[in-house]
Amino acid sequence: MSILIKNVLLNGESRDVYIEKNRFARIAQNLPLSADSVIEGGDFAILPAFYNIHTHAAMSLMRSYADDIELFSWLNAYIWPLEQKITEEDVYHGARLAALEMIKSGTVFFNDMYWHALGTARAVRDMGLRADISLVLIDAGDPGRSDEQLRRAHELFDHEGEFPDRIRFTYGPHAIYTVSEKTLRSCADLARKEGRRVQIHLSETETEVADSLKNFGKRPVEYLDAIGFLGPHVTAVHCVHLNDTDREILKKHGLTVAHCPASNMKLSSGAFDYAALKQKEIPVVVATDGASSNNNLSMLEAMKFAALWAKSLSGNPTTLPAEEAFAMATRFPAEAMGLDAGRIEEGALADCLLINLRHSSLIPSGNLIANMVYSADPECIDTVICDGRILMRNRIVPGEDTIIDGAEAAFRKLISR
């Protein structure tokens, strides 16, 4: 399988981009090549696609099911009762809907944590995306349930052979207030041994910090440091409530922070101090969280929310400029996840977007990256290519009607079950 994109705008210059199998093979002017698919790129710019490093994809099934509610009521009265009834088939339909909306807004990779993760993996396989997929681990602080939790994770890993390389299985312990020290320690050991990444919700709310101080005599980051959980393979999600010591620890371990601005704002989790993390050069990337607390998976929106909120909170409009926000949604998260991707260069994995430069939201055409961060309507994303395959062309994703019908039916069944 090969794709030739002719005369496309790359960093301000017209280029031909030749994709062979799943890599950018040649990038130059006037390539004398033919290909299985040829795209005339004259009206398009080619840009890296988005990498979303914190999601609960299947929660798109619960989009707008319960909004504007206190966190505790939201979980207890709405989300958890549904999740107790959710099946692998529901998760498949929810994750397929999520994949559809991700493709339509330019995302090619997501880092997921959810129940029945095999359903998510099947959806990713069918939709052609990349993903790191973890089963959410929750033992309610009961070390007696530790072995069972890790056994469930390994049952998932046993299916690895059934999936292409673009799908990887990882560890997803939920948070320090839902997972026992025993499970967290085992998770850390196994992840290192097996070479798997880990993601965990961390310091999301004031309550989490207060409870951690009460229960462990330490703040959440200090606690995870003390039990040997942290390392460069860990994605720390949220990190809204940090002090200088916390930031020193994150820095020391080379962690990546997944910043989910829309979720933090919608749930009133607190004020994310981007400027302080930036000052310490701690890698921060932008993510959406699940659609239940956002309520979509648009990385375009996530970039704009991150940039504008950082400016507002720091009182400085030069904080988090457009180029930085764009890198935090493309190159930085790809690098953080150890993917040879996130850039349009010969040899890199062939993930990219073709952007319709004639879309009104990108006019005038002075600064494409600023337009992508601050102004772009997702409709300007014409084509999405992931791993050398065209997932969307002319904004059409094959099978869209089936995906929508499947998700709608699954949601109806779930709430009436």
Place this chain on the structure above:
Amino acid sequence: MSILIKNVLLNGESRDVYIEKNRFARIAQNLPLSADSVIEGGDFAILPAFYNIHTHAAMSLMRSYADDIELFSWLNAYIWPLEQKITEEDVYHGARLAALEMIKSGTVFFNDMYWHALGTARAVRDMGLRADISLVLIDAGDPGRSDEQLRRAHELFDHEGEFPDRIRFTYGPHAIYTVSEKTLRSCADLARKEGRRVQIHLSETETEVADSLKNFGKRPVEYLDAIGFLGPHVTAVHCVHLNDTDREILKKHGLTVAHCPASNMKLSSGAFDYAALKQKEIPVVVATDGASSNNNLSMLEAMKFAALWAKSLSGNPTTLPAEEAFAMATRFPAEAMGLDAGRIEEGALADCLLINLRHSSLIPSGNLIANMVYSADPECIDTVICDGRILMRNRIVPGEDTIIDGAEAAFRKLISR
């Protein structure tokens, strides 16, 4: 001219909606009527369109021309030098681009303040929207320039007869720090006498408040109260820095506050206290500001930014729920501007959107209004009707290429002039 929309979802029930001239004439099941245009509405919901009560439409021409810069440098080094060279023709092309992006994101009315306002009025006439249009008045605090400023406003009003009723001309004194007391007083008197609305930027930054205290011995709102400027015909834009006395004054005069969350955040203007205004029952509506400080004119984004920011700042996720945010972008601003619109009811002006319920961003279909506020991709807006005329159908706005070429060329000429 008549339009019949068959079997469209209105407040959860299937209805036929018949539009005659510029009003909703009949709304019922199975209307036995024919019409000039018939739209099969089976896959659509009908919703009120958006009313954007603070814009500088032609500034779409400067979209992403200068971002991530301190306010004072932004104005002095970038925006004002361009505005000194801008012509009525540039303003026409900029406002036509703005109108295009407004239609594509579901807006049918905007309340504008800008230079060469006749260019804006011509664009609105050509594009079929509604607008209240004011020439920005700035005398740099020099009362000697007052007569000249008001003469320029009246030169604009002299053209009123050339435009349809959906275009109204109003007063737009820029702010208390750019307009002399004499001009503000004259503006207030003339607006009352002529029955015109007024909009003014008010209490946007800390500097404005500090300078007002220094120069007038009063806070901005107190100063405008003292000189008799305020009244129910005034739209107070921004109102980021208010104390209890300010809010009492706004309440007493029945003013409407235009809240521009993206602009306030991007320019680091301060924290807008929605909860305090709501508690006093002061009408607050959502607006975008100009594309130079946003950088688009999407009311979908404005609703989400307003709702999420209000939750975050108040520390309470129940603040500004979805139904309220939606009303603040539709019914409330229409009422505030004295338009018999903003609702789908027999007799009201025929402004509406047809929403494609099969769009992935609205699935599952549980709560349409929450989906519109928190999740909607503008692509879900299939059709826009304003004043009984179809401005967009199947997401196609007639003449889009010409508008884009015109704006791009005008911007190129402007920056090289």
